[in-house]
Amino acid sequence: MSLENKNWDVIIVGTGPSGACIAREMARHHKKVLLLEKGQADLSINIPRMLKTKEMMFIGKGKTLVRGIRTGGTSVLYYGTAYDPPAKLFAKFGIDLSSELEELRRELPLGPLRDELIGPAAQKIWESAVNLGLAWGKLDKFIYQDLCAPGHFPAEALWNATRYVRDAIEAGAVLLTCSEVTRVIVNGKQAIGVEARVQGERQKMYASQIVLSAGGLGTAQILQASKINKAGEGFFCDPITIVQGLAEGFEAGKEIPMAAGMIFEKEGFVLTDLTLPKLVYQLFSVQALRPNRVWQHGKTMGIMVKVRDGLGGSIKRGKVHKIFSEADKRTMQLGESKAKEILLHAGAKRLYNTVWTSAHPGGSVRIGEVVDSNLKSEYDNLYVCDCSVIPTEWGLPPTLTVLALAKRLAKHLLLSALN
Ligand SMILES: Cc1cc2nc3c(=O)[nH]c(=O)nc-3n(C[C@H](O)[C@H](O)[C@H](O)COP(=O)(O)OP(=O)(O)OC[C@H]3O[C@@H](n4cnc5c(N)ncnc54)[C@H](O)[C@@H]3O)c2cc1C
Structure with a gap:
């Protein structure tokens, strides 16, 4: 036309x-x-198509941006x-x-989830964080909650x-x-x-x-x-890792992600529960060299650590070049250790971190x-x-x-x- x-x-x-x-x-x-x-x-x-169209790209040392x-x-x-x-x-x-x-x-359908829509992993993580004295709380979601039921989260509800x-x-x-x-x-x-x-x-x-x-x-x-x-000239991308562990006594893997969490304003990171879609979970397990975890989606609970990175790097002539500073790396370590503490307290075992990815350039x-x-x-x-x-x-x-x-x-x- x-x-x-x-x-x-x-x-x-x-x-x-x-x-x-x-x-x-x-x-x-x-x-x-x-x-x-x-x-x-x-x-x-x-994933192969996302790599081809540059919806998913590598921005150095195995780190991805989506x-x-x-x-x-x-x-x-x-x-x-x-x-x-x-x-x-x-x-x-x-x-x-x-x-x-x-x-x-x-x-817009904005607001915190009704209690019964918060999945078992998110609930356990929340209880653990509160037990540790953290001001963990529900997050607002863009979700038509009348289309959802416990364990049922259709795509059109988002x-x-x-x-x-x-x-x-x-x-x-x-x-x-x-x-x-x-x-x-x-x-x-x-x-x-x-x-x-x-x-x-x-x-x-x-x-x-x-x-x-x-x-x-x-x-x-x-x-x-x-x-x-x-x-x-300079951009942020809010790098994340997900600290994941194996859980017992409930069925994980099918819940609404990021139901609750907490901003650590001074430290520069955010923590939330995060249950990944199965395919993404499997990709991340392979990327983190944990092939034995690929089939454990239904037993996994995770916390996302999202870091407020500096404006390092550039977007020039179609090329994306990101530099994470030592300060960005230290903030990530701080967030990861807080996430580990919460997960261990919640009873999760055999914890590991996924490779850094970014979703907010x-x-x-x-x-x-x-x-x-x-x-x-x-x-x-x-x-x-x-x-x-x-x-x-x-x-x-x-x-x-x-x-x-x-x-x-x-x-x-x-x-x-x-x-
Ligand atoms: C896995 C994942 C989870 C996320 N979760 C959250 C969340 O929970 N909450 C939240 O707030 N954000 C989240 N985000 C981020 C959020 O989706 C984005 O920040 C938001 O969509 C940005 O909106 P935008 O309008 O700036 O750009 P985009 O949504 O990126 O839109 C840009 C558009 O421009 C088009 N475009 C690009 N170049 C050209 C061109 N040359 N010509 C024509 N069209 C072009 C693209 O195809 C695209 O449609 C998440 C992102 C990811 C990847």
Whole structure:
């Protein structure tokens, strides 16, 4: 389909939570919206394919990084845990997300799990942590709990951004999948369109406003190809390991992940219970050289350690290069030993750690450095909204934050279109 001659009000690049949310808001306000998505609809976890499409990549010494290149972005793979955006951090940049957060809380299935939906491993870990004097507590989830029952957690119960993509299309937005944006087209100081490979064919498309929501890695690459070279200098990826042990006296393996946990703010890590999907568990067991554990999914309980890493490394010319500092490694060790203490106290045996992986790349197009507090770049009409704009080290599940930023940006775009 050639769309070269059509003039759009807004082109949005990427259909993760940020892009999907902006598209939905703009389409519902009768704007002509074009959504360009590099991937296509896919709900599967197919490791060879994920390696081929760079959804899963190695970032040094066996460490992996995972993101979603598909309709709905990384939210199609996520665990649906919600943390409020840190108000103080955003206040430093003159950003108040409280009204957007209220809107999101009204329209999304956000809240802690009902007691009976907390699985036996998460329950044991919680009891153990509380026994050790820790302020462990339930986490908010993006889950339609009326679709769940104890031991029954259907995929459709987990909210993800494909729902917002669907709403946007129903309100008139056009979605093109298999469409990879390669650069922004500029005229002097103004962004006027994007160049993309649409199902293999190079096309140029034009709009009054352009929003890049291609994720913590993808957006920096597009900006560099558009001569904004500061993008991609440093990024965080919130590395995690999972400390896993064998449990007795209950059936593990089938529960909602990340039901409860605790932020260790000063130390710089987060701990939560984590029951991995079976396939991922098996992959991690092999990667950690524990082939004897591959068939023990139903007997395993685990705690995820997520670290607030520094902004080391770069995203340059399509290459992702991450450097973890000695301080990052020490924080991980601290988190691991706390997780081990809780698991041992809960009765788990034969503990081991999985190899580091990361699931939240961001901070590569920081507010205050590459975009302003309205998320506008150095070009007029060119905005960025996704994990890349997070202004500093992070260490928290980011989805609720990027959704709130997306709602705020949509309001700004609608207002600017009036002027
Ligand atoms: C296993 C796992 C578990 C997670 N669990 C949680 C959790 O519990 N809670 C939480 O808050 N977060 C979680 N996350 C992270 C969360 O999913 C992401 O942080 C969130 O989806 C980021 O949203 P985004 O809009 O910034 O980018 P993304 O969701 O990554 O979306 C970016 C989109 O842009 C598209 N794109 C990229 N490049 C281009 C291009 N050149 N042209 C066109 N399109 C492009 C991609 O295909 C993708 O659709 C998890 C992630 C993983 C991998």
